[in-house]
Amino acid sequence: MSNTIIQFKNVTKQYDSDPTVLNDVSFEIEKGKFYTLLGPSGCGKTTILRLIAGFTEATTGEIYFNDKRINQVPANKRQVNTVFQDYALFPHLNVFENVAFGLRIKKMKKTDIEAKVKEALSFVNLSGYEAREIKEMSGGQRQRVAIARAIVNEPEVILLDEPLSALDLKLRYQMQYELRDLQKRLGITFIFVTHDQEEALAMSDEIFVINKGKIQQSGTPNDIYDEPINRFVADFIGESNIVKGTMTRDYLVEFVGKRFECVDMGMNTNEPVEIVIRPEDLEITSFDEGMLQVNVHSQLFRGVHYEITGIDQDGNEWLVHSTKKANVGDNIGLKFAPEAIHVMRFNETEEDFDKRLDSYTEGDANEQ
Amino acid sequence: MNNKLSRNLYMIPYAIWILLFVIAPILLVVYYSFIDTQGNFSFVNYEKFFSSVYLKMTLSSFWYAFLITLISLIIAYPTAYLLTKTKHKQLWLLLIIVPSWINLLLKAYAFIGIFGTYGVANSFLEVVGIGTQQLLFTDFSFIFVSVYIFIPFMILPIFNALDNVNPTLLDAANDLGASKWTTFRRVIFPITLDGVKSGIQITFIPALSLFMLTRLIAGNRVITLGTAIEQHFLVTQDWGMGATIAVFLIIAMFIIMFITGHRKRGA
Numbered sequence: 214m215s216n217t218i219i220q221f222k223n224v225t226k227q228y229d230s231d232p233t234v235l236n237d238v239s240f241e242i243e244k245g246k247f248y249t250l251l252g253p254s255g256c257g258k259t260t261i262l263r264l265i266a267g268f269t270e271a272t273t274g275e276i277y278f279n280d281k282r283i284n285q286v287p288a289n290k291r292q293v294n295t296v297f298q299d300y301a302l303f304p305h306l307n308v309f310e311n312v313a314f315g316l317r318i319k320k321m322k323k324t325d326i327e328a329k330v331k332e333a334l335s336f337v338n339l340s341g342y343e344a345r346e347i348k349e350m351s352g353g354q355r356q357r358v359a360i361a362r363a364i365v366n367e368p369e370v371i372l373l374d375e376p377l378s379a380l381d382l383k384l385r386y387q388m389q390y391e392l393r394d395l396q397k398r399l400g401i402t403f404i405f406v407t408h409d410q411e412e413a414l415a416m417s418d419e420i421f422v423i424n425k426g427k428i429q430q431s432g433t434p435n436d437i438y439d440e441p442i443n444r445f446v447a448d449f450i451g452e453s454n455i456v457k458g459t460m461t462r463d464y465l466v467e468f469v470g471k472r473f474e475c476v477d478m479g480m481n482t483n484e485p486v487e488i489v490i491r492p493e494d495l496e497i498t499s500f501d502e503g504m505l506q507v508n509v510h511s512q513l514f515r516g517v518h519y520e521i522t523g524i525d526q527d528g529n530e531w532l533v534h535s536t537k538k539a540n541v542g543d544n545i546g547l548k549f550a551p552e553a554i555h556v557m558r559f560n561e562t563e564e565d566f567d568k569r570l571d572s573y574t575e576g577d578a579n580e581q
Numbered sequence: 582m583n584n585k586l587s588r589n590l591y592m593i594p595y596a597i598w599i600l601l602f603v604i605a606p607i608l609l610v611v612y613y614s615f616i617d618t619q620g621n622f623s624f625v626n627y628e629k630f631f632s633s634v635y636l637k638m639t640l641s642s643f644w645y646a647f648l649i650t651l652i653s654l655i656i657a658y659p660t661a662y663l664l665t666k667t668k669h670k671q672l673w674l675l676l677i678i679v680p681s682w683i684n685l686l687l688k689a690y691a692f693i694g695i696f697g698t699y700g701v702a703n704s705f706l707e708v709v710g711i712g713t714q715q716l717l718f719t720d721f722s723f724i725f726v727s728v729y730i731f732i733p734f735m736i737l738p739i740f741n742a743l744d745n746v747n748p749t750l751l752d753a754a755n756d757l758g759a760s761k762w763t764t765f766r767r768v769i770f771p772i773t774l775d776g777v778k779s780g781i782q783i784t785f786i787p788a789l790s791l792f793m794l795t796r797l798i799a800g801n802r803v804i805t806l807g808t809a810i811e812q813h814f815l816v817t818q819d820w821g822m823g824a825t826i827a828v829f830l831i832i833a834m835f836i837i838m839f840i841t842g843h844r845k846r847g848a
């Protein structure tokens with residue numbers, strides 16, 4: 214009994230002679246986890262969901278569900294339910310009938326349907342709304358009806374296509390908690406699509422970062438935030454300072470004309486690389502003590518921190534999140550720990566990247 | 582205050598229009614229905630209307646209108662459905678709509694040619710080996726031509742309704758386990774019901790008062806209320822009786838409008 218519920222093997226999707234929408238995508242989804250597909254508009258997130266749900270067919274490659282190939286299985290025979298981006302609630306049916314739709318098709322007994330629909334509605338905090346028409350519901354309530362309509366069928370997997378994108382910020386945060394909570398209570402696998410990186414980081418067990426029809430990186434929110442594989446991921450997930458550098462040798466990297474100690478190794482001598490340093494890993498000190506010297510260009514108060522941009526003598530811009538205040542126009546120093554430096558190789562595959570990271574952790578373990 | 586005044590001013594042309602062209606004619610019709618052939622006020626026309634001749638005529642009018650509407654609907658719905666699936670649907674729709682711009686009389690005469698003893702239809706039957714048949718002046722030809730005339734009016738609202746169905750609703754139904762047929766029965770049809778009702782309305786009501794065709798195509802074998810009105814006004818000059826029938830037709834129209842009207846959902 215493997216824990217894998219969905220598997221994509223070298224799936225490619227192409228419409229007519231357009232460029233490929235998905236290009237040789239492979240991944241595995243495990244039971245009972247919360248997955249997020251994250252990427253910019255048009256990168257193929259919805260296409261992946263549609264392939265899983267069965268609304269469209271892969272051009273090449275295989276899709277497995279519980280170890281069975283399902284490429285040819287029609288959507289109405291799949292153990293998957295979808296919460297659509299625009300909810301797709303049936304306008305001619307009331308809330309109760311919308312939720313009951315799937316159960317009625319299964320020809321379930323009337324009393325059972327009633328009990329299940331009631332239960333599903335109470336799951337999403339909509340008890341008492343049974344008789345309402347869809348157009349009498351607010352956006353957030355509609356979304357919850359859509360979720361209830363999916364969970365009531367007790368599928369093994371629920372696909373959610375940007376279900377929160379239409380909500381205001383406050384309701385959105387609230388729904389993020391409710392969704393995550395719901396997933397934990399039900400123990401169903403959730404595959405959630407968003408292009409909001411904060412949402413992805415907050416909710417997921419695992420994130421797939423997608424760009425141009427390829428999975429760039431997959432991992433826990435921490436992995437992806439702390440160890441982005443390439444410039445795209447670093448830039449897309451959170452704010453970052455990215456500069457060009459060279460790996461002088463193991464544990465020593467050169468950028469902005471200086472050499473710094475780092476924790477990365479296993480690359481060629483003098484290999485050109487890119488360096489990421491997160492703004493919150495930079496600390497303000499005096500000009501002389503700083504490892505980098507910058508001139509403060511602007512400062513914004515963001516509530517929990519100041520967002521400061523400084524420009525070094527080479528003209529690189531450095532973004533700093535600091536609880537300490539600086540003065541615009543001042544020359545200040547910036548300090549950071551060796552762990553704060555993330556080295557990214559050009560064109561490294563995810564496999565090689567994971568291997569390299571594993572080798573450090575093993576190395577660390579040996580030293581201790 | 583000023584706003585209200587100007588709004589009322591703008592209303593005047595519409596009010597005059599409605600008064601002159603809607604209310605006044607109806608009142609006139611009602612007035613004439615109480616006038617007998619001698620020009621006196623009486624209920625004789627209404628008494629006549631409830632005689633068996635006119636009741637039968639009413640019944641057959643409704644029956645034919647019902648058949649025409651039903652057949653139009655049965656043909657129009659799948660046609661409209663297929664149209665929404667075609668690539669150049671607007672073009673195809675236009676091609677179907679264009680014949681409705683041609684004058685009714687022209688179309689009727691064309692069919693006389695086609696269905697006549699020496700027409701295309703009979704030549705075809707001859708070739709196939711069935712032999713020449715009496716096509717013109719039959720119930721069949723009457724219903725055939727009427728359906729032909731009304732079908733564009735039935736297709737148009739149904740097409741619009743189908744075209745407006747959000748395609749993700751179909752995915753959603755599919756996702757919840759519905760087969761194609763179940764999706765149609767439980768989602769597509771109920772959602773397009775308003776279009777169907779509009780189609781029924783704009784077919785049934787005119788079909789009830791068809792006249793020209795009954796003479797030209799059905800050879801007066803079918804006498805509808807419309808034909809009767811025409812005859813009373815133009816031939817027998819019994820305006821009172823014609824007006825009485827018209828009153829009942831108007832009432833029938835209101836009833837049908839009420840039945841097929843868009844009732845608010847959930848109200």
Ligand SMILES: Nc1ncnc2c1ncn2[C@@H]1O[C@H](COP(=O)(O)OP(=O)(O)OP(=O)(O)O)[C@@H](O)[C@H]1O
Binds near residue numbers: 234257261
């Ligand atoms: N039916 C189709 N025919 C042709 N191209 C399509 C079709 N559906 C999607 N595409 C293309 O596939 C690409 C990926 O689309 P997809 O809907 O998966 O994007 P997405 O990641 O969900 O984007 P968004 O965040 O904007 O929803 C897009 O470039 C889109 O134009």
Ligand SMILES: [Mg+2]
Binds near residue numbers: 258259260374
């Ligand atoms: Mg999408």
